[in-house]
Amino acid sequence: MHLVIIGNGIAGVSCAQAVRRLQPTARITLVSAESAHHFSRPALMYLYMGHLRWPDVKPFEDWYWTENRLELVHDRATHLDAAARTVHLAAGPSLTYDALLLATGATTRYYDWPGQHLRGVQGLVSKADVELMAETTLQVQEAVIVGGGLIGVEMAEMLRTRGHGVTMLVRDRHYWGSVLPPEEAALVDAQLRRHGVRVHYETELTEVLGDDAGRVRAVRTSRGTELPCQWLGIATGVTPALDLTAGTGIDTDRGILVDDYLQTSVPGIFAAGDCAQRRSPGPGEAAIEPLWYTGRMQGETVAHTICGQPTAYRRGPWFNSAKFFDLEYQTYGQVPARPGADEASFWWQHPTAALGLRLHYRADASRALLGVNALGLRLRHDVCDQWLRRGVPVGEVLAQLGAANFDPEFFAQHEPAIVAAYNARHPDEPAVVLRRRKGLLSRLLSV
Ligand SMILES: Cc1cc2nc3c(=O)[nH]c(=O)nc-3n(C[C@H](O)[C@H](O)[C@H](O)COP(=O)(O)OP(=O)(O)OC[C@H]3O[C@@H](n4cnc5c(N)ncnc54)[C@H](O)[C@@H]3O)c2cc1C
Numbered sequence: 010m011h012l013v014i015i016g017n018g019i020a021g022v023s024c025a026q027a028v029r030r031l032q033p034t035a036r037i038t039l040v041s042a043e044s045a046h047h048f049s050r051p052a053l054m055y056l057y058m059g060h061l062r063w064p065d066v067k068p069f070e071d072w073y074w075t076e077n078r079l080e081l082v083h084d085r086a087t088h089l090d091a092a093a094r095t096v097h098l099a100a101g102p103s104l105t106y107d108a109l110l111l112a113t114g115a116t117t118r119y120y121d122w123p124g125q126h127l128r129g130v131q132g133l134v135s136k137a138d139v140e141l142m143a144e145t146t147l148q149v150q151e152a153v154i155v156g157g158g159l160i161g162v163e164m165a166e167m168l169r170t171r172g173h174g175v176t177m178l179v180r181d182r183h184y185w186g187s188v189l190p191p192e193e194a195a196l197v198d199a200q201l202r203r204h205g206v207r208v209h210y211e212t213e214l215t216e217v218l219g220d221d222a223g224r225v226r227a228v229r230t231s232r233g234t235e236l237p238c239q240w241l242g243i244a245t246g247v248t249p250a251l252d253l254t255a256g257t258g259i260d261t262d263r264g265i266l267v268d269d270y271l272q273t274s275v276p277g278i279f280a281a282g283d284c285a286q287r288r289s290p291g292p293g294e295a296a297i298e299p300l301w302y303t304g305r306m307q308g309e310t311v312a313h314t315i316c317g318q319p320t321a322y323r324r325g326p327w328f329n330s331a332k333f334f335d336l337e338y339q340t341y342g343q344v345p346a347r348p349g350a351d352e353a354s355f356w357w358q359h360p361t362a363a364l365g366l367r368l369h370y371r372a373d374a375s376r377a378l379l380g381v382n383a384l385g386l387r388l389r390h391d392v393c394d395q396w397l398r399r400g401v402p403v404g405e406v407l408a409q410l411g412a413a414n415f416d417p418e419f420f421a422q423h424e425p426a427i428v429a430a431y432n433a434r435h436p437d438e439p440a441v442v443l444r445r446r447k448g449l450l451s452r453l454l455s456v
Pocket of ligand 1 (some may be wrong): 017018020021040041042044051087112113114133134163250253281282283298302
């Protein structure tokens, strides 16, 4: 079997590795226009900030690919001929395949703003974007970032480390209003301000204004203000890369449509990662999941189907983590920005430090845990995942809180305060008693 994979990101590479394990004799070719070798996209920001060098963001040594008989083609796939099972490349010879995986990722989403093509206006997705950003921010004094998601904050951190002034334009009333409840958003907002980022809420970009040299000189906002800037970061989300599907008969919507087995509408062609859109996502699940770990899971899952072991993609409870400058954020399961009618939410916040924990749960007799948000506290993934899969009641979760504490030496002191706050707010419920965890000494002695 010859498997051709377009895209050497986490989805493509995870599929290649799993197919190599499952079918040692398979021929596997990875095609990528972006870079000769796979790299960690979430680590791109550290290249700009000078914390890492290019070899540091490549998880595998360059010899790894030859050693595992994974053929790398550094070229752009320009056209697919599904009937002839052939991929045409910009420079090299065409490739015929028995199975094809489209793992083409995503690109910056623009909204047709006037002036968006001026020099100094860009998104942050690719290696080329980081290189361009390093070049175009050299003389910048003021930068504006439109969009307040995770990539917007990364851009802000990158620019602030080089001393540039940063203003963020955020459409919602509070930070990441479609995702974060107001209390979490307020902690992030305080963090942004502490690092010198100015945030304009309920404000949208309407126009980019240029100078005589074709470079951005200011932006106009929905509030009618003009903000001078020499650089504009577009962080309004990503859009799946669909170019290759044109004229192939592959069904697309916002992404490449796939069934539970990540199979497209054309037999023998699969899609995974940021470019894929599931036709029937599970309840509460997004059809497109533009995340690193879901890309890896989809790549590994589709490998089984390609190797004749049909396997449906089942993600399990949602998980995501990020950093807002030095404030760590983890989310597990479902935590909506506002609880639904049959849901309840308990939020604890440290009186002075940037630390918070939210337990979101069913408001019925089960009190089953639905989701967790942690800011400034690091939790253990396996413990939270099990709580969510088993629908553990919130009282029991609180009693076991120590089991989920990833850094007990740093954060153990907050567990009694969290449980006391819950008991004080729920006097009509049986009081939760925090179960004692093994201390460091007894854990060391028991090893
Ligand atoms: C700045 C940034 C920070 C992020 N941080 C996090 C994080 O902290 N945690 C997290 O979970 N996720 C994070 N993400 C998201 C995560 O990186 C992506 O979800 C993941 O990398 C997607 O992997 P993928 O394999 O689907 O696609 P990609 O990694 O995008 O790989 C697709 C590859 O295919 C190539 N390609 C496309 N079309 C062609 C063609 N026609 N011919 C040849 N090659 C082609 C592309 O150039 C690209 O190299 C971040 C994303 C960005 C941009």
